[in-house]
Amino acid sequence: MHPSAHHIDEIRARFPSLSVEDDGRQRIYLDNPAGTQVPVHVIERMTDYFGHANANLGGYFPTSERSEEVVDEAHAAMADFLNAASAEEIVFGQNMTTLTFHVSRSIGRLFSPGDEIIVTRMDHDANIAPWLMLAEDLDLTIRWLDIDTETFELDLEKFEALLSSKTRLLAVGYASNLIGTINDVKRLTALAKSAGALVYVDAVQYAPHGLIDVQDIGCDFLVCSPYKFYGPHLGVLWGRAELLNALTAYKVRAASDVLPEKFETGTLSHESLAGLLGTMDYLAWYGNDGSTSRRQALQAAYDVMRDYENDLAWRLIEGLGAIPSVKIQGIADHNRLMRRVPTVSITSEARTPREMAEHLAAHNIFVWDGHSYALELVRALGLADKGGVLRIGIAHYNTVAEIDRTVKVLDDFLR
Numbered sequence: 001m002h003p004s005a006h007h008i009d010e011i012r013a014r015f016p017s018l019s020v021e022d023d024g025r026q027r028i029y030l031d032n033p034a035g036t037q038v039p040v041h042v043i044e045r046m047t048d049y050f051g052h053a054n055a056n057l058g059g060y061f062p063t064s065e066r067s068e069e070v071v072d073e074a075h076a077a078m079a080d081f082l083n084a085a086s087a088e089e090i091v092f093g094q095n096m097t098t099l100t101f102h103v104s105r106s107i108g109r110l111f112s113p114g115d116e117i118i119v120t121r122m123d124h125d126a127n128i129a130p131w132l133m134l135a136e137d138l139d140l141t142i143r144w145l146d147i148d149t150e151t152f153e154l155d156l157e158k159f160e161a162l163l164s165s166k167t168r169l170l171a172v173g174y175a176s177n178l179i180g181t182i183n184d185v186k187r188l189t190a191l192a193k194s195a196g197a198l199v200y201v202d203a204v205q206y207a208p209h210g211l212i213d214v215q216d217i218g219c220d221f222l223v224c225s226p227y228k229f230y231g232p233h234l235g236v237l238w239g240r241a242e243l244l245n246a247l248t249a250y251k252v253r254a255a256s257d258v259l260p261e262k263f264e265t266g267t268l269s270h271e272s273l274a275g276l277l278g279t280m281d282y283l284a285w286y287g288n289d290g291s292t293s294r295r296q297a298l299q300a301a302y303d304v305m306r307d308y309e310n311d312l313a314w315r316l317i318e319g320l321g322a323i324p325s326v327k328i329q330g331i332a333d334h335n336r337l338m339r340r341v342p343t344v345s346i347t348s349e350a351r352t353p354r355e356m357a358e359h360l361a362a363h364n365i366f367v368w369d370g371h372s373y374a375l376e377l378v379r380a381l382g383l384a385d386k387g388g389v390l391r392i393g394i395a396h397y398n399t400v401a402e403i404d405r406t407v408k409v410l411d412d413f414l415r
């Protein structure tokens with residue numbers, strides 16, 4: 001374990017925005033599921049890109065050559081990050097939503113009227129709406145996988161009943177952005193594959209908290225967003241090379257037919273790719289246990305992060321659970337802590353989510369209220385017309401003191 005695991009001050013010193021004050025008041029960032037703060041490594045890499053390497057690709061001059069290096073290095077870094085078989089399987093784009101709308105058009109070309117797609121009622125709408133619209137366009141049938149509102153988990157038995165020879169794709173989230181549940185994507189993938197379906201995994205909310213291994217999961221596509229894991233605003237799509245090669249890309253005729261360029265429409269945000277390399281530098285520093293490979297260092301980083309975040313999550317769940325009117329909308333027992341990420345949502349009979357969010361904001365504590373685009377989930381939980389939930393999302397730079405303060409402010413407000 002890296003000594004930094006025990007030195008939260010050392011970690012926080014790497015994130016300039018954590019020490020910013022508003023009217024002399026410290027900020028408490030618990031809005032992390034909507035986007036994390038970035039370490040100085042990211043800022044320096046982006047500044048350096050603009051200062052020394054800013055150009056388009058394919059030229060014979062230094063800035064263009066440097067830009068190509070950045071783009072290539074970023075693909076290689078994300079291949080390590082996701083354990084992809086090769087860097088050509090990594091496609092960058094604006095964000096997860098745009099990538100999913102885009103590639104779903106290409107995937108749809110493999111389907112015929114009457115084919116079925118399974119979506120879940122736990123997912124963020126970015127892994128539902130693209131498939132609903134595809135189904136509308138191509139006359140496909142949508143099957144819904146429900147959530148058990150007692151356990152806050154997807155029901156595997158129900159899933160097996162939904163599978164048939166008509167199932168062509170399962171779209172499922174790795175971790176919920178609202179209730180934090182981690183889904184057993186490896187098992188879901190195995191079941192879907194045995195029915196001959198493709199599997200599209202939304203790992204946007206898992207990537208900040210656990211190291212992803214696409215080869216171990218066995219899925220066909222996986223998407224995540226670096227701005228949720230200490231990087232710039234970007235989206236990443238991983239797809240199996242043979243599939244990506246076989247798909248028709250929606251692209252201009254002059255663009256390359258080879259991977260990954262065929263899916264990277266237009267000019268990428270090179271400065272963001274440079275920044276992403278800064279994220280990898282930071283994680284490698286954070287996890288540096290003397291490992292030789294970047295993947296090993298990333299594994300070490302996530303191991304440390306996970307233990308630390310789970311301790312904070314448990315402290316938060318216990319603290320909130322002790323406030324009489326509060327209901328934790330998600331897994332709240334200690335022995336199932338490993339089944340969730342540290343995103344903790346609550347409702348209260350005393351106040352609406354909006355009132356709680358505004359009250360916390362008045363104390364410079366940043367949180368979100370509402371449905372956070374998990375429309376089906378708030379409906380399933382019966383919260384759609386009640387303002388959704390108050391969502392408190394922990395990252396590894398949060399402190400015990402921040403958690404205690406948040407609980408105290410809420411406790412005072414709700415009692």
Ligand SMILES: Cc1ncc(COP(=O)(O)O)c(C=O)c1O
Pocket residue numbers: 033034094095096097098124126127173175176177202204205224225234235
């Ligand atoms: C689980 C999940 N999926 C998808 C998205 C959409 O990501 P992006 O903003 O990169 O399109 C989000 C954003 O919050 C999310 O939490």
